Amino acid sequence: MLISFPKDSPQYGQWNTGAGLKGEPVGGQPPQGAMPSVTDFNYQAKYQAAYQSLLWSIPAVAIYRLRGAAHDTIKGDDTTILVWNHTATPRLEAITANSSIPYITAYSDLQKGPLVVEVPPASQAGQLYGQVVDAWQLTIADIGLGGMDDGKGGKYLFTPPGYTGQIPQGYIHVASPNYRIGFALRSVVMANKTQADAVDYAHKLRVYYLKDATNPPKQKFIAPDEQVFPSLPFYDERAFDDIYKIFSVEPVRAQDKVMMDCYRKLG
Numbered sequence: 001m002l003i004s005f006p007k008d009s010p011q012y013g014q015w016n017t018g019a020g021l022k023g024e025p026v027g028g029q030p031p032q033g034a035m036p037s038v039t040d041f042n043y044q045a046k047y048q049a050a051y052q053s054l055l056w057s058i059p060a061v062a063i064y065r066l067r068g069a070a071h072d073t074i075k076g077d078d079t080t081i082l083v084w085n086h087t088a089t090p091r092l093e094a095i096t097a098n099s100s101i102p103y104i105t106a107y108s109d110l111q112k113g114p115l116v117v118e119v120p121p122a123s124q125a126g127q128l129y130g131q132v133v134d135a136w137q138l139t140i141a142d143i144g145l146g147g148m149d150d151g152k153g154g155k156y157l158f159t160p161p162g163y164t165g166q167i168p169q170g171y172i173h174v175a176s177p178n179y180r181i182g183f184a185l186r187s188v189v190m191a192n193k194t195q196a197d198a199v200d201y202a203h204k205l206r207v208y209y210l211k212d213a214t215n216p217p218k219q220k221f222i223a224p225d226e227q228v229f230p231s232l233p234f235y236d237e238r239a240f241d242d243i244y245k246i247f248s249v250e251p252v253r254a255q256d257k258v259m260m261d262c263y264r265k266l267g
């Protein structure tokens with residue numbers, strides 16, 4: 001506690017901790033009769049650690065829930081592309097979703113190996129733009145006219161953390177800092193074209209693992225327009241289940257160590 005001195009005191013304008021001053025207990029002990037604001041400091045410390053670490057993890061949890069909706073509810077897999085035929089309705093339950101342009105998404109796992117995303121070139125027939133993000137929703141590759149392919153299209157190759165394999169020629173290589181990645185693209189309605197044309201153009205996308213590059217499987221598309229897409233984060237105990245499933249897989253960055261220590265203390 002800080003003590004201010006009276007104006008008529010020679011010490012006026014100075015500050016002291018108060019320990020040992022007249023009327024203050026020796027050793028900085030609380031005044032007689034004082035009551036702590038928290039009765040269980042151990043519980044309060046754990047509560048604050050849980051609360052702050054949950055806030056910190058929201059970007060990672062949010063995209064993990066998007067992946068969960070795509071795989072568990074819509075029944076896609078790591079190479080399935082979701083293409084909405086129409087702009088979003090309330091059935092698309094997602095953080096920051098908008099209703100201006102239909103979404104195109106996929107959620108993949110590089111634990112299975114390097115992943116190829118084939119992007120068609122921009123033309124009068126159509127144009128794609130968007131981004132690929134890591135497990136923290138940080139952009140690792142822009143796609144389209146403002147992206148690494150400059151609108152010319154091409155084969156993006158996403159490799160997992162620590163990958164040391166050879167990168168084949170002809171690929172746009174992106175080294176991912178995380179195993180689970182996702183992309184969110186939009187298909188632009190070109191001049192004299194319709195929304196249906198833009199959706200058809202989106203079906204030129206391909207996603208498959210590099211091990212299948214010599215004979216890629218038939219591309220699987222799902223249109224989730226009529227289904228509820230429940231991807232909002234949980235705000236109860238289930239949030240910590242998601243956090244465990246994320247960080248038991250993803251590499252821990254240097255800047256994450258303080259918060260990861262909070263999780264260690266929470267068990």
